[in-house]
Structure formats: structure tokens, C-alpha cells
Amino acid sequence: MTDRCTLCDCELTNTDYGRNLTDRSRHHRLPLRLSEWTGSFPEEMREELIVLCYWCHEEMIHNPILLPGVEQQLCRLFAGKGLDERLRLFAEAIEKGAAALLAE
Numbered sequence: 001m002t003d004r005c006t007l008c009d010c011e012l013t014n015t016d017y018g019r020n021l022t023d024r025s026r027h028h029r030l031p032l033r034l035s036e037w038t039g040s041f042p043e044e045m046r047e048e049l050i051v052l053c054y055w056c057h058e059e060m061i062h063n064p065i066l067l068p069g070v071e072q073q074l075c076r077l078f079a080g081k082g083l084d085e086r087l088r089l090f091a092e093a094i095e096k097g098a099a100a101l102l103a104e
Contacts, residue, residue, distance in 0.1 A: 012025050025053065
């Protein structure tokens with residue numbers, strides 16, 4: 001069975017830039033390093049793994065493009081909130097934005 005990226009559905013290859021991506025392609029849905037701040041997410045999400053290609057992992061997850069208007073909206077939304085609440089709000093913003101785009 002061939003792994004496919006959860007985000008873009010591309011077929012994962014074993015190498016990219018000379019690296020073995022098989023091990024690097026699986027990621028916890030909720031990063032373990034944030035486990036103490038993710039209390040507002042369902043417990044079962046903590047152990048879930050998702051499969052991501054190199055590009056989706058690097059460009060969509062680690063380096064998202066935040067347009068100036070979105071930056072300002074997130075700043076207002078995040079003001080005075082702790083990390084747990086900001087993480088939940090960011091996930092919710094992505095979910096609602098994706099749903100709105102699919103509805104167009």
C-alpha cells in the first residue's frame with residue numbers, strides 16, 4: 001500500500017533531496033511538544049497520526065502564508081488568549097475557512 005498525503009493526496013515517494021521521507025511523513029495531529037497546551041482538543045486526537053508529503057509539511061504547516069488582513073484578524077482574535085485557546089481558534093479558523101471555500 002502506498003501512503004498518500006493527507007492534505008494534497010499526492011503519492012509519497014521514499015526520497016526527496018536524498019532523505020528518506022517514510023519516517024518523516026508521519027506526524028501527530030496534535031504535536032507532542034504542545035501536549036500541555038492542547039487541553040481543549042479531544043483526547044483521542046493526541047495519539048492520531050497524519051501522513052504529509054514534504055511540501056505540505058514544510059510549506060502548509062511550518063510556513064503558512066498569512067496575508068496582512070488575516071494577520072490583523074488573527075491578532076484581534078488571539079488578543080488576551082492563552083496558547084491553548086489560540087491553538088483552538090487557529091484550528092477553527094482553518095476549518096471554517098476551508099468549509100467556506102468548498103461551499104463556493
